[in-house]
Amino acid sequence: QGLVLKGWIYLTSSKQNAVKKSIKYFDEGMQDTSDIFGIMGKARYFMMQQNYSSALEAVNQIIVTFTDFIPALILKMRLFLAQQDWEQTLETAERILCKDGANIDGHQTLTVNYLSRLGKLDSASLQLRDFIHSLKTKEPQNAEIHLQKARVVSRLCGKNQQILQQIYGFIEYSYAELASPDACFANELGYQLILQERWKDASVWYRTAMELDENSIDAMTGIIWCQVLEGKLEEAEHQLEFLREVHQSTGKSPVLIYLQAVIASRKRKNEKLVTTLLNEAAELHSSALKDLPLSIEYYEKLNPLFLINIVKEYLVFCPRLPLSPGQIISPLFKQVALLLYPVVKAAPGIMEPLYLVAQLKYLSGELENAQGILQHCIGLDPTAADLHLLMAQIYLSQGNLKECYHSLELGVSHHFQIRDYPLYHYIKARALNKAGDYPEAIKILKEIVSSHVKKGDSKRVCGTRSTTSEWASIYLELAEALQLNGELHEATKIMQDATNEFSGTSEEIRITIANADLAVHKGEVETALSMLRHVTPNQPYYTEAKEKMAQIYLHMRKDKKLYIACYCEMCEKCPGPHTSLLLGDAFMNIQQPEEAVKIYEEAQRKNYLDSVLVRKIGNAYVKTHQYNKAVNYYEVALKMNEQDFLCHDLAELLLKLKKFKKAERVLSQALNHDFVNDLTSMIKDVRSLILLAKVYENIKKEDVLATLNKAFELQHKILKRIPLEQPESVPSQKQLAALINIQFAEHYLSHKDYKQAAKSYKNALTYIPGDSKIILKLAYLYLEEEDLDSCEYQCALLHRDEKSNEATTMIMADIWFRKQKYEQAISLYQDVLEKSPDNFSVLERLIDLLRRTGNLDKTTFFFKMVSKQSTRLFLEPGYNYCRGLYCWHMGQSNQALKCFNKARKDTEWGQKAVTNMIQICLNPDNEVIGGEVFESLEEEESNLDNKQEAAQHGIRTGEKLLMEFCPCSQEGQNQLKILRNYCLMATKDKNNVEKALGVFVEMTQKEKESVQIILAVAQAYLILKQTSKATIQLKRLAKVNWTLSDAEELEKSWILLADIYCRSGKYDRATEQLKRCLQYNKSCSKAYEYLGFIMEKGQASTGAAKNYEFAWKYSNKANPAVGFKLAFNYLKNKNYVEAIEVCHDVLKICPSYPKIREEILEKAQAALKP
Known part of the structure; x- marks a missing residue:
């Protein structure tokens, strides 16, 4: 026991070396016994060393043996708190109170939880009564314990008057009834009254403390603080100078430095001086928290209310309007964030720091994050008018005027006096300005300006006096409204008033910049530059003025x-x-x-x-296409500075460069660590897992689902904790959860598992309900599945979203097409084109729709319609691509090639244009590749040598085009491989075809359901005369549901299968396949041609003529073989005039076409002679 006692003596020593030796004495003293005080000593030692697992092990050893030993339970509760495990902390506190209903530490912990975590002030007030009662019960005569234990409550209550009065009353009672006169009590009572904004009463207590201890720094500081709060700046400054002189040896105090900064700020001294002092105060205050675990002591020293005061002083020098995208965040914002984030993390239930973080996010341009925090704040106190005003400003910045007005109304409903706030009217006027109601905005702003009592505004904004910055914003908004309303003279007068009003203030330069803007608007560019040149570096807004000058030089002077x-x-x-x-x-x-x-x-x-510089350098290398240099730079930067984003930036770059193995190695290394429980590390791991799943999509498809499941499980844990620990991150983390589900869906889609994909998209919508992008993806999925009703329902949800309007219209047009409501479908496309004639994606889809409905000839109307809008439209790659598509479908191959050629260099249209050009080169006459029904006839009727020479030329051209085909996506790479092997197949050389077949078969192993690849396999088999193998592949495709994405390939496969059936005399089955083609493409001339052939075989020349007539029409009278068959059947049906007309049409395009003149034309003419 002597050794254990010695251990305790060493443990409680102020010397670190002695503390480290204590464990030796505890171990020696407990060699032959399980001494409870020895184990407690070990647990305390481990806790001091922040070795919480060993400390918990020791405490549990006691609790198992001595279940009612309260000190061990209290230590366990503190250990859980140090590990930030609130759930178990509270569980242990409840367990303590079950055994000892008046336990001080148990009640204190529950009170701190209500205040810091939950923000439930009413519950905290009730719990505080029990806490005070326990102090009075357990320590009735110990005033020092009363002060020590109760002080933390006032630091966490967010200036709640009811709680402050309870604490003040209790400490005053302890001082008056129990304690001997003590400066510490008087100082604390003074500080409590500062928190209650009773500054005169506070200064009385501080003077009492001075009487009790004339050397009390806290008392002197308190007196100066009260003087500053009462506006007695000269007295405060004099006292401050005296205090600094007298007590130089006592070291610096964060409160004194803060007060020095406040006095300098109120006296409008240099911004740099003020912010330097604030930085020093913040650093000194934060240094007291260094290495402290989360505990009651930590909360007391954290003192959120003091940090909030420092933050408010910083905000005086921060911009008051949100940053535009791309603008660099002010360094002051970063400093403010450094102060607020530890508060918000440790005490997410205190509303004011959360509100300030929301304000900071709003001003930094992070509008969604700001919204997330405000939603949490409104949950804590829905009656706080300030929250609704800030929410209105956020909605205004987002352009959501309806919600902006709604937030203003909510603010008024909770706090009617808000209508006296100039800020309320300013927001309302800005909303009216954005809505284009300039007269009403001008009326409101003029009323505010006229009611502005110069240098003496008594109205309050967000609980504080209206700042100079806010008044400047009001004047500037009025000037802008007048300018937009065409009242330039009035705008100039208001700007002159503003110049006079804010001359000599921190806002003077801001007014100058606005005057420069007005001058530019009037065309007086040199005047604007002259104004801006006078702004000097020691003035506020110097950077903004120089940036404005730079913009004028770049955009107006082009210099x-x-x-x-x-x-x-x-x-x-x-x-x-x-x-x-x-x-x-x-x-x-x-x-x-x-x-x-x-x-x-x-x-x-x-x-x-x-980190900002590191990322910018990496991005700059990427933008200059120095990818290897970027990779090397990131790798070196990672070794020097292990920041999470560097690892992710590097992995994303490697992913883009298709260096999948290297990306996998980087991400696996980032994930290779011990178990982590802090949110930052968990969020980093989720990001790494999401990227790893993307990598596996390319190299280890079998590991994708397991990786995404890991990411989702971890994200689920994060979402449980984030509302309390990082409320500002709730929206972004919900977005991430949705992203994981979208990745699940895309993985399932690649395997054609539509059911699971739909489920994943729906899961994503539970995290971001109403997200138009996800709903759009779901609509496309249902369209792919042919679930038209579900697809239409999703489109109805998107109806009001303007951003998705175009895509929704296109889907609805597809639905109408599939429901055979062709007029409605065409009308929808026409509406979009009328609004945006340069939307060539819509024009492309419209051409396809017109072709499929058998109305391709109407396309010229739409070309004329869009070309009326601009004379330069003919130069647009998208327009030329659409012209090429039209010409190709009309059988004008050469013209199509010319048009596609004009689009082939374009980033958006080039890849598709080149693909189509290669297909035309390899098959200019749109023959059925692998088909044999018409082959023998055409070989007899054409010059075989010329045809072979043309084919060889086409193959060479196709191969040249392939050399400039450089796709980035995996899908594009597959397309390149398919086209390359189609070139081999086009040679009809057995070795080449077999080589192509081998590649296609290998591709089917990875893409088992790819319609395009299965068709290519079937075509290769047919060229090699392996018909039975080809039939197996084509029958697989006959079972596939029609989709727009696979439409062309499915049509070719059905025609090819019909060709095989025709050769074997199975005309009924062939007809079934051909009618299926016509169901989805009424312009399919090949289907009509085969139907004509089948009719001929059945001796139904009238039916044959009818089908050949359609085949001739939809081939745009460009296929002489079809013309010959039509004329022949007209002759058989004694339609001599029609036969003669068709013969003339054929001879126009092919004057030497064999047999048609002597076998049909001359016979028809002879038949007409009397």
Whole structure:
């Protein structure tokens, strides 16, 4: 026992060496016994060393033997709290209170939970009564314990007056009734009254503390704080100087430095001075938390309310409008975030820091994150008007005016006085401006401006006085409204008033920048530049002024040198990472990434850990197509600085470069670590698993589902914890959960498992309900499945979403087509084209629809309609692609090639154009590849040598085109392989065809359900005269449901199967396949030609003539063989005039066509002679 006691003495020593020795004495003292105090000592030692697993093991050893030993349970509760495991912390607290209903630590923990985590202030107030009662019961005479235990509550209650009064009353009672006069109590009571905004009463307590201890720094600081809060800045500054002189040896206090910053800010001193002081105060305050685990002591030292005060002082110098995409975030935002995030993480139930994070996210342009936090805040207190005002601003920035008005109304319904806030009217006026109701916006803004009492605004905005920045925004909004309403003279007058009003304030330069904007609007560019040149580096908004100048030089003067010169001057006058980033980005904007990289690298040498710079350098290498350099750079950066995003950026780059094995290695390495339970690491792992699943889609398809399941399970755990620990991340994490489900769906789709794919898309919608992109994917899936009713239902959901309107229209047109409501389908496409005639995707689909409905001749109307809109339309690749498609379907192969050639270099249309060109080169006459029914007849009727020579030329041209076919996607790579082997098949050489067949068979192993590949296999078998093997493949395709994506291949397969049936005399089966072709393509001339052949075989010359008539019509009278058969059947049916007309048409396109003149034309003419 002596050794155990010695261990405790060493453990409680202030010397670290002594503490480390304590474990030795505990171990020695417990060699032959299980001394409870020895085990407790070991547990405390392990806890101090943050070895929580060993500490828990020791505590559990006690609890198993001594189940009612409360100190062990209290230590266990603290251990769980240190591990941030609130669930088990609360469970243990309840267990303690079951054994000891008045336990102080149990009640304290429950109170802290209500305040810090749950934000349930009413429940916290009730729990606080029990907590105070337990203190009075267990420690009736111990005033010091009362102060020590109760103090944390005031730090976490978010200035809730009821709770503050309860705590103040209790500490005052302890001081008055129990304690001897003590400065510590008086100082705490003073601070409690500052929190209650009773500054005069607070200063009385601080003076009492001074009387009790004239050297009390806290008392002197408290007096100065009260003076600052009462606006007595001169007295406060004098006292502060005196205090700093007298107590130089006592070290710096974060509160004193904060007060120094506040006084400097109120006296409008240099922004840099104020922010430097705030940085120092924040750093000093945060240093007290270093290495502290989550505990009651941590919460007390965290003191969120003090950090909030520092944050508010920073925000005075932050921009008040959200950043536009691409704008660089102010360094002050980063500093504010560093202060707020630990508070929000440890105490997500305190609303004010959450509100400030939401404000920060809003100003940083992260609107969705800001919304997520505000939703959580509204859940904590739906009556807080400030929340609804900020939500209205977010909706306004998103352009959602309806929800903006709704949020303003909610704010008014909860707090009617909000109508007195200038901010309320400002938001409303901005919404009206955006809606184009300028007169009403002007009326509201003029009323606010006229009610603005110069230098003495008594109205309050968001619980504080309206800031100079907010008033400046009101003036600027009014000027903009007048400008938009065409009242330039009035706008100029308002800007003059604003110049006078804000002269000498921090907003003066902002007004100057707005005046420059107005000058540019009037065409007075030199005046604008002159105004901006006068802004000096020591003035606020200097950076913004220089950026505005740069924009004028770039966009108005088209002078890139002067544009860059503005950013170079910024770097020279205000050197630092922020201005270096701006200069680098400026070089990127004018397409000079090499120069940008130099600037970024120079900035990184000064601050090599800056993650923003690392990412920008990597991106710059990628933009300049220096992919290997980018990969090497990321790899080196990863070794120097193991940041998660670097690993992910590198993996994504490797994925793009198709270096799948290397990407797998990078991600596997990132995932190769011990079990983690912190959210940041879990979120990183989910991202890694999502990327790994994408990698496996290319190299290990069998591992995709297992990897996605791991990601989803981990994401499920994150979503359970995120609302309390990181509420601002709720929307982004829900998006990630949806993304995993979308990845599941896409995997199932690639295996044609439509049922599972639909289920995954529906799961995704549970995380982001109403997401138009997912609903659109689901609609496409149902369309693919031919579930038209479900597809139509999804389209109905998308009806109001303007962004998806076009895609929805196209799907609906497909539905009408499949329901054989052709007029409705064409009408829908026409509506879209009338609104956006340059939407060539719609024109492409419309051409296909017109062809399938047998109305291809109507296409010319739509070409005329879109060409009326622009004379330059003929130069557009999309337009030429559509013209080529039309010509190809009309049998005008040469014209089609010319049109496709004009589109083949385009990034969007080029790949499809080249694919079509190769197909035309290999099969210019649209013959049935592998078909034999018409082969012998055509060979007799044409010049075989010429035909073979043309075929060889076509193959050579196709091979040349293949050389410029450089697809990026896996689908494109497959297409390239198929086309290359079609070129081999086109030679009809046995070795080449067998080689192509081998490739196709190998491809079917990976793509078992690919219609295109199965058709290619069948065609190869037929060229090799292996008809039975071809039939097996074609019968497989006969069972496949028709889909638009496979329409062309399915049509070819059905015609090929019909050809085989015709050869074996199975005309009924052939007819079935041909009618199926015509069901989905009424312009299928080949189907009509085969039907004509079948009719001829059945001696039904009238029916044969009818089918050949359609075949002739839909081949655009371009196939002389069809013309010959039609004329022949007309002759048989004694339709001599029609026979003569067709003969003339054939001879126009092919004057030397054999036999038609003597066998049909002359006989028909002779038959007509009397």
